[in-house]
Amino acid sequence: MIRDPKDLKRYDAGERANHWVVGISFILLALSGLAFFHPAFFPLTQLFGGGTWARILHPYIGVFMAFFFVLLFLRFRKLNKMTDADREWLSRAKEMMDGNDHNMPEQGKYNGGQKMMFWWMTICMVAMTVSGVFIWKAQFTVPIDLARIGAVVHAVVGAIMIAMIMVHVYAAIWTKGTIRAMWYGTVTRAWAKQHHRAWYRQMTGK
């Protein structure tokens, strides 16, 4: 379905599906993981059919997500190389958050903040996968100290990841005209020119 034929294509169907698979897995993992993390969140296990089911499902969803995250990583890694413009953008991020983007340097397909998110997410995913294996009692038996380190790392990095994803989601809600890129892949030219001018030039030749 084409809305405005002059809209710019930001994501193809494969990229969007990949992102959604990872996103849904992440939400399921965060909800079940929080349940084991603090008693206040334990009732969340009811969403998964009870504590035992949550315990059984969580690691399998984790493996599933890790696999699809690798695909996502391979799709987007080249677009997320940090440049000097990104570093400048980051140094001015406070102005951006205050709602003033007039002094922000031109950004390509992704800005410095998005790129940082990408790399931190990658680091977190590696830490979560490895530490998750250490504490997956049903499948693996590791020395007790490794299991203890795994438990701490999984809890701390998990909390960091949830916080980062909240920022990721909020940034998309905050910046109007963004969410449609995740749903059907296109953005308006005005959106691109405003937020990712270098990418806009590259796409339109202007």
Add this chain to the structure above:
Amino acid sequence: MALQSLDIKQRSATTTPSPQARQTMEIAKLIDVSACIGCKACQVACMEWNDVRDEVGSCHGIYDNPVDLTENSWTVMRYAEVEEQGKLEWLIRKDGCMHCSDPGCLKACPSPGAIIQYANGIVDFNQENCIGCGYCVTGCPFNVPRISKKDSKAYKCTLCSDRVAVNQAPACAKACPTGAIQFGSKEDMKDYAAKRITDLKERGYDKAGLYDPAGVGGTHVMYVLHHADKPNLYSGLPANPSISSLVTMWKGATKPLAALALAGVALGSLFHYVMKGPNEGSKEIEKEIEKEDAQ
């Protein structure tokens, strides 16, 4: 299993106080290693009373049978042959849950009420609430809990909480033919141990002593050891057990701090939106593009 006649001191993954109106006495089991003859009557009594049957194993060239605690063997005799002062000694220790005052298993458990500590000191697993995650194994400083391969629930010695609730001694204590397993109030057990230690010291074991490690707040299963200075001789009984600092970190500061941080990020985002407003598309740029299109 949760017993109505025993009050609860602590309950896993629970942040409010548990029922604790009844005043019960702190109890303890005292295992006098110097009086143990290694007959395994305690292992048999444990199986009998609790209706657990381990698989018939194979001989590993030592007397330990089975060689380790399992979901069906909640207590195991461990036989160590050591040389002390030029003499061969056969140190036989009845291994099993120590029923710590500060239980690492309970601290680590994420499932409300799956692990409970009664006011009398018994730490009990309530398998109905167990989700099988194995965090209790990660938390235990004595390597005691075992996850069943059949039902994925955690099992260990209950200190016969069902018997104790009706004023009976644990099955192992009842069966011990030499009186090496004593049971009573923790005070009485300490007094009894003191007498045994005096006796042992008179017989030349000047390092004899009571094993009631302070690192876990004391235990409700205590040992009289001839070599209390070297608990490691007794098949690796830890000298200074305590809950690993990693477990304390994981289940201590991390939980409230991270929960607060997450709430902070969620609320921070909301208020950012409310106070700074959304990052809307610029009308100016939209007009520029409309103008380009018109040309």
